[in-house]
Structures are given as structure tokens and as C-alpha cells.
Amino acid sequence: MRIRKVAIVGAGTMGCSIAENIGEKGFAVFLVDRTDELVEDAKSRVELSLNKRLEKWGITEAEKRVTLSRIRFTSKLDDVATCDLVIEAVQEDPNVKKKVLSDLDKLCHPKAILASNTSTLSITELAAVTQRPERVIGLHFLSPVVRVEVVEIVRGLKSSEETVEAVKRFVRSLDKIGVEVHDSPGFVTTRLITPLLNQAMNTLMEGVASASDIDTAIRLGFGLPRGPLEMADRMGLDTVLTSMEGLFRDLGDFSFRPCPLLRKLVRAGHLGVKTGQGFFKYDEEGNLMKEEENLVYQGARR
Amino acid sequence: MKVFVLNCGSSSVKYQLFNMEDESVMAKGLVERIGSDDAILTHTPTGRSSARKVSSILDHTTAIGQVLEMLVHPEHGVIADISEIRAVGHRVLHGGPTFTQSVLINGEVKQAIRDCIPLGPLHNPANLMGILAAESNIPGVPQVAVFDTAFHQTMPKHAFLYPLPYVLYERHKVRRYGFHGTSHRYIARRAAEVLNRPSKGLRIISCHLGNGASIAAVKDGKCMDTSMGLTPLEGLMMGTRSGDIDPAVVFYVMKHENLTIGEMDSLLNKHSGLLGVSGISGDMREIEAAVNSGNERAKIAFDIYEYRIRKYIGAYAVALDGVDAIVFTAGIGENSPFLRQRVCEGLGFLGVAIDPEKNDSKGKEVDITGEGSKVRVLIIPTNEELVIARDTLEIVSATNSAN
Incomplete structure (x- = not known):
């Protein structure tokens, strides 16, 4: 089957940037959330993101308008009925995701593929709440979606070859590289990056080096665009904590046991870029504040 | 003899139908937004008013199919039967170092156009889609590829080579190719005629x-x-x-x-x-x-x-x-x-x-x-x-x- 019309359910950070990326590549997109207010928020978020890219010369004014014109922002879940692929990007809570998938299963036409953008949950388990487990698959986009070239294509135990092939073609048409993974907690990306983030936090907590120096060492030492602490701040420390807890529970490996410093920051409401502070401080645009200000910030927190 | 000329982009097809007896244009037009439910076909028979049709056109094969229908349309058409089209000419962006002139399209030529995709990543895939789409609509009609780069293949090596490590030329064909070759060729020939x-x-x-x-x-x-x-x-x-x-x-x-x-x-x-x-x-x-x-x-x-x-x-x-x-x-x-x-x-x-x-x-x-x-x-x-x-x-x- 050929995927042409795509719906994204859940217009949070991930949902919005997935919609932006798919719309940009020429697909008709529905971006759905529960209330008109959330939908309005989503629209301004996508616009803001496109404006930022326009400012950085990444796209043109015309390309921005075309992308926006391809995305229908809506609070009516019924609109997904005509779509070939529906990607849920609601919060990372198994019960919430199961409820959404079960609703979508009833609404969507029987040939439609249902995908979950989960980063840690079992696709097999999610698929079980639908009448079409062979047409349920994991499609794990990484943030920021327009810049990251890889997508994890997660096979559930019952995902059919046809479904996998259709989704692989779809991922290629987004100019991304699909990596096929079997259903296992954290797949490849989350499972491998989480211990690094956790160890960076432990290293900081033990006073081995400052946050800036830890990030600089890893960033320059291993050719990463960002250090692990900034990476965690950008993912959202609450999100990082949730996935660490999930992986620790499912895999039982101590390298996933959340660093106490992470818990402390989350309790304090310092969730990273989205609240302006986490391991570092950020301005309203999400840029890292100047080094001097960050030194003062870190000194005060100690 | 009628010749059908196509210039295919990733989501568009431009076309002209020539009567080569007197080199006159019988009709020209454009299909836009291919791949969507509201693709637009604009067709202009020479000397008559344009026709516009909005419909779902998902690929180039359908697009060219609709253009052909338009060419024989009772009201807007310009020929009685598709079989009057005796040849199709395609504009192809990048012929790489392989093509020094226009060629009859066969399997090898298609492969060579495919091989040039890294050099023309935006246009060559679309040009190739157009060739395959024309082939499936009017099988057996000979097709010719005319390359934007071909006219420039006569440049001497000191003009086309960049002062870079020579291995880049050998390994990745990094060199000057030039574009608008079809236009420059027309201009050169026409200028000689004008100047007599x-x-x-x-x-x-x-x-x-x-x-x-x-x-x-x-x-x-x-x-x-x-x-x-x-x-x-x-x-x-x-x-x-x-x-x-x-x-x-x-x-x-x-x-x-x-x-x-x-x-x-x-x-x-x-x-x-x-x-x-x-x-x-x-x-x-x-x-x-x-x-x-x-x-x-x-x-x-x-x-x-x-x-x-x-x-x-x-x-x-x-x-x-x-x-x-x-x-x-x-x-x-x-x-x-x-x-x-x-x-x-x-x-x-x-x-x-x-x-x-x-x-x-x-x-x-x-x-x-x-x-x-x-x-x-x-x-x-x-x-x-x-x-x-x-x-x-x-x-x-x-x-x-x-x-």
C-alpha cells in the first residue's frame, strides 16, 4: 500500500515537529489534539519552528507557506478516518497510549497502519489492544525531527511484512534512514544513550568535573554535537527520568538506575530547556546562556 | 510528424506538441502538484483558449496519461489519435561526462541517467520518472533524451577541470559540466544564421x-x-x-x-x-x-x-x-x-x-x-x-x- 495521508495524534513537542517534517515532504497531514486551545497552540508552535528555520535560511518563505498549507490542525479525532497512516505521539504512559490506539482502531479504515512514537514501551503490548496487531508498528522519531536523519522502525511480535515494508518506504520518502529494530525496551537509541546521560549526571554529582567541562569533554572527545547534560536538558529531564525508570524496571540493569541529582532537579521543577533551567540555563529561544551566567547558576545550585 | 516534448520535474510536467512539418507548436501545457488530490492540468491549444482541469494525479504516469487524453480531447484536442505522436523528446538535466549529445533512450541510457543522480539529485530522478511514465503510456514510441550538459562537453580540459586534488575528478567526477546547454546551442546556431x-x-x-x-x-x-x-x-x-x-x-x-x-x-x-x-x-x-x-x-x-x-x-x-x-x-x-x-x-x-x-x-x-x-x-x-x-x-x- 502507498501512504499519502498521515495523521499525528498528540500535538506536543514531538507531534508538532513530526507533522512539520512530514508536511514538508509533500504529504497531507492532520495534526490532532483534544481541545481547540491545544490545537491553536500546536499551530503557533509549528509556525514558530518554521520561522526559526526561515531565519536560519534553511527554508524559504514559500516553502514555509506550502508546508503550513499541507497541515490541517484539528480537534476532531474523526478526521483521521481517511488517513493511510496514523502516528500517535501522546504522552509516554502505557495506559494513555493504549486508550488512544484502541480509539483509533475503531475510527480508522481497516487498511490503515497505526504507529506509535513511543521510545520505551512495548509495541507488542500496545498492538494487543487493537483488532489489527499486524498493522501496528513503532515509528520512533528523534528530536529535533527535522534535523535527525534516523527513525527507528519497531516491529511488534505480530507486525506484518507488508506493514514493515510500507513504513520503510514512507521513511525513505522523508529522506530519512530507517533502522529496523525488534521490540525491546528502549530499542537501540534510548537504550544506548540513557546510560551515558545517567553516568554524566553521576560524574557531576560526585564532583569529578563541572557540568560545562563534562559536556565539553564528551562533545569534543567523541565528536557529538552536544554534551550529555545539555542533551538531557533538551530532551526534558522529566522525560529522561520516566524513560530511565522504565528501562531500569524492564531490564533490571543498574546502569539505568536514575541518578539522585536527576530526581532532585525534576522535583524542583527544573526540567531543562522547556523551563529555562536544568543542568544549564537557557534563554527564551532555547539557546544555552553565556558561560559566565551558567557558572553563576551552577555555583549557586551546588 | 508530431513530436511530443516533455520537461518533467518532481511534481510537475511541462509539455509541448510540435508539428515538425513546419516546426509549429500545436499545443502546450503544464501539470502541477503531481502527487496530490488537487493536481492542476493547464492545456493551451495554439490559437484557442486554455482548458484547466483539477483532479487527483498521484504520479507521472497518470499525469502524462491525462495530458495525452487532452491532446485528443474532442473540444480541446489537437490530434485525432495518439498514434500520430511518433516520438517523444525529454529534457534531462545532467548527462555527466557520458553524454556529449542527445541520444535515443534504451536500457543503457536509462541506467546512465540513473548513474548521474548524485550529480543532479533534484532533477535527474524526476526526468527518469517522466521517461518511464511516457514509456508506459505510449509503449513502442521512440524516446530521445536531450541533456542540459551535453553542449558543454566540448570544453577543453583546462576549462572544465577545477584546481583541486586530481583524485576527486577521477573518483567523484568533480569537474565543470555547465547547464542551459540546449539554450546556448540554440543561441549559437541562431546567431550564425542572423549574422549570415x-x-x-x-x-x-x-x-x-x-x-x-x-x-x-x-x-x-x-x-x-x-x-x-x-x-x-x-x-x-x-x-x-x-x-x-x-x-x-x-x-x-x-x-x-x-x-x-x-x-x-x-x-x-x-x-x-x-x-x-x-x-x-x-x-x-x-x-x-x-x-x-x-x-x-x-x-x-x-x-x-x-x-x-x-x-x-x-x-x-x-x-x-x-x-x-x-x-x-x-x-x-x-x-x-x-x-x-x-x-x-x-x-x-x-x-x-x-x-x-x-x-x-x-x-x-x-x-x-x-x-x-x-x-x-x-x-x-x-x-x-x-x-x-x-x-x-x-x-x-x-x-x-x-x-
Whole structure:
């Protein structure tokens, strides 16, 4: 089957940037959330993101308008009925995701593929709440979606070859590289990056080096665009904590046991870029504040 | 004999149907937004009113199918039966080092066009889709590929090679290819006709100034050098493309603005040129209007544009060891008397003079050479589709008579 019309359910950070990326590549997109207010928020978020890219010369004014014109922002879940692929990007809570998938299963036409953008949950388990487990698959986009070239294509135990092939073609048409993974907690990306983030936090907590120096060492030492602490701040420390807890529970490996410093920051409401502070401080645009200000910030927190 | 000429983009198909008895255009048109439920087909039979149809067209095969239906349509059609189309000519962007002229399409040619995708990542895949789509709609009808790069394949090695490690040329075919070849070829041939001189010994500088812009130095009817390079980004300043810059600007800007390769590519191709400098538009008409109303940024954008054309003309006059004719063509070249005047005013040392009255012309073939000029200056509207139709006819006739 050929995927042409795509719906994204859940217009949070991930949902919005997935919609932006798919719309940009020429697909008709529905971006759905529960209330008109959330939908309005989503629209301004996508616009803001496109404006930022326009400012950085990444796209043109015309390309921005075309992308926006391809995305229908809506609070009516019924609109997904005509779509070939529906990607849920609601919060990372198994019960919430199961409820959404079960609703979508009833609404969507029987040939439609249902995908979950989960980063840690079992696709097999999610698929079980639908009448079409062979047409349920994991499609794990990484943030920021327009810049990251890889997508994890997660096979559930019952995902059919046809479904996998259709989704692989779809991922290629987004100019991304699909990596096929079997259903296992954290797949490849989350499972491998989480211990690094956790160890960076432990290293900081033990006073081995400052946050800036830890990030600089890893960033320059291993050719990463960002250090692990900034990476965690950008993912959202609450999100990082949730996935660490999930992986620790499912895999039982101590390298996933959340660093106490992470818990402390989350309790304090310092969730990273989205609240302006986490391991570092950020301005309203999400840029890292100047080094001097960050030194003062870190000194005060100690 | 009817020849169908196609220019396929990733989501569009432009077409013209030629009657080669008298080289007249019977119909032309455009399919836009292929891949969507509201694709638009605009069809104009010559001398009659246009027809417009909005429908779901998901791929090039359907698009070309609908165009063919239109060609035989009882009301808007121009031929009685599809079988009247005896050949199809395709515009193909990049022929790499393989194609020095137009060719009859077969399996090998298709593979070679596919092999050139890394060199023309935006256009070659679409051109290939068009070929396959035409094939499936009218199987058995011979198809010809006409390459934008082919005319420039006569450039000497010292003109097409970059001063880079030689291994890059061997390994990745990094060299100057040049584009707008079909247009420059038409201009060179037509200029010889207008001047009533044989191509042999004639030195022509052909200025194709459209949305994209390039200059070619032509001697004996053969291209000696051209301003576009591995990609259409090199050379003249264009509507939204930078043209020549210090390559180190790329790393400098990427570092200081924290840009990805994709963003830098878009900056150079879509945010530079007239648009980037003026901040107003990439369209020369709007730039000229702004210059006339005293806008400083538009004025400097225009000055850079004009200055760089003159620099290239000077360089190519040297490359050709003199110049017999300078020709202006394409959107800006055909329609901007102001630009032509400014360019030619600055070429006094070459002995160029134009007649201001004759220069006051748009879109017509005119000899604008001024009194006492040592160099002829011409405006020749380009016609790439006609070249494609002629090549197609020639190749198909030769193949038919050989069988």
C-alpha cells in the first residue's frame, strides 16, 4: 500500500515537529489534539519552528507557506478516518497510549497502519489492544525531527511484512534512514544513550568535573554535537527520568538506575530547556546562556 | 510528424506538441502538484483558449496519461489519435561526462541517467520518472533524451577541470559540466544564421539570463567555456543563487551561524543573489522598479549583477581571443533594456556599442548593434523545446532509415 495521508495524534513537542517534517515532504497531514486551545497552540508552535528555520535560511518563505498549507490542525479525532497512516505521539504512559490506539482502531479504515512514537514501551503490548496487531508498528522519531536523519522502525511480535515494508518506504520518502529494530525496551537509541546521560549526571554529582567541562569533554572527545547534560536538558529531564525508570524496571540493569541529582532537579521543577533551567540555563529561544551566567547558576545550585 | 516534448520535474510536467512539418507548436501545457488530490492540468491549444482541469494525479504516469487524453480531447484536442505522436523528446538535466549529445533512450541510457543522480539529485530522478511514465503510456514510441550538459562537453580540459586534488575528478567526477546547454546551442546556431556567417571562425558570447543565469563562450559552434560548474550554483549572480564566492565563506558562515549542510545549501541556492542582497525580491523586474524608486539595496544588487556579467564577458573575450557577437537571451536577457544597456556601456574597451532605440525591445529577435561597434550585439529569444523537438526528429529519423 502507498501512504499519502498521515495523521499525528498528540500535538506536543514531538507531534508538532513530526507533522512539520512530514508536511514538508509533500504529504497531507492532520495534526490532532483534544481541545481547540491545544490545537491553536500546536499551530503557533509549528509556525514558530518554521520561522526559526526561515531565519536560519534553511527554508524559504514559500516553502514555509506550502508546508503550513499541507497541515490541517484539528480537534476532531474523526478526521483521521481517511488517513493511510496514523502516528500517535501522546504522552509516554502505557495506559494513555493504549486508550488512544484502541480509539483509533475503531475510527480508522481497516487498511490503515497505526504507529506509535513511543521510545520505551512495548509495541507488542500496545498492538494487543487493537483488532489489527499486524498493522501496528513503532515509528520512533528523534528530536529535533527535522534535523535527525534516523527513525527507528519497531516491529511488534505480530507486525506484518507488508506493514514493515510500507513504513520503510514512507521513511525513505522523508529522506530519512530507517533502522529496523525488534521490540525491546528502549530499542537501540534510548537504550544506548540513557546510560551515558545517567553516568554524566553521576560524574557531576560526585564532583569529578563541572557540568560545562563534562559536556565539553564528551562533545569534543567523541565528536557529538552536544554534551550529555545539555542533551538531557533538551530532551526534558522529566522525560529522561520516566524513560530511565522504565528501562531500569524492564531490564533490571543498574546502569539505568536514575541518578539522585536527576530526581532532585525534576522535583524542583527544573526540567531543562522547556523551563529555562536544568543542568544549564537557557534563554527564551532555547539557546544555552553565556558561560559566565551558567557558572553563576551552577555555583549557586551546588 | 508530431513530436511530443516533455520537461518533467518532481511534481510537475511541462509539455509541448510540435508539428515538425513546419516546426509549429500545436499545443502546450503544464501539470502541477503531481502527487496530490488537487493536481492542476493547464492545456493551451495554439490559437484557442486554455482548458484547466483539477483532479487527483498521484504520479507521472497518470499525469502524462491525462495530458495525452487532452491532446485528443474532442473540444480541446489537437490530434485525432495518439498514434500520430511518433516520438517523444525529454529534457534531462545532467548527462555527466557520458553524454556529449542527445541520444535515443534504451536500457543503457536509462541506467546512465540513473548513474548521474548524485550529480543532479533534484532533477535527474524526476526526468527518469517522466521517461518511464511516457514509456508506459505510449509503449513502442521512440524516446530521445536531450541533456542540459551535453553542449558543454566540448570544453577543453583546462576549462572544465577545477584546481583541486586530481583524485576527486577521477573518483567523484568533480569537474565543470555547465547547464542551459540546449539554450546556448540554440543561441549559437541562431546567431550564425542572423549574422549570415558560417559557424566556423565565429566567436560568440551567449548570455542566458533567466531565473538561473549562465554565460557560454562559443567558437566554431563549440562550447569553449561556461560559467556554471558541477552544479548550477557557480558563475553569475542569479535571482536567489549566489554564483561565484570565496569557497571559504561556506565554512566561515557555517561555523559562525551554526548551520547544517542543508541550511547552507539553502542559503546559497535560495536566499542569496538578487533576493539576498536586496532583501526585496529575486525577480529582476521588481529590482528594477525598486532601483527606479531610489532603493539603495536594490541598486547595489543590480550593480553587482551587472558587474559580474561584464567580468565574465571580459574573461570570455580573452578565452576566445576576441569576440564577434554578444547575445542576450532568456527572461532578463530578452526583456530588460536597462540591464543590456548598462552591461554594454561598460564594454567600451571591447569596442561594443549598442543602438539605444533598437535596444528598447522586449522578447523579440533584434540586432541592437550600434553605429561603429566592433562587436555585434543581438537579442535572440531562446527556444529549448524546439531544439529538443529537432534533435528528437533527427535521431528518430536516422534510426528509422537505418532499420
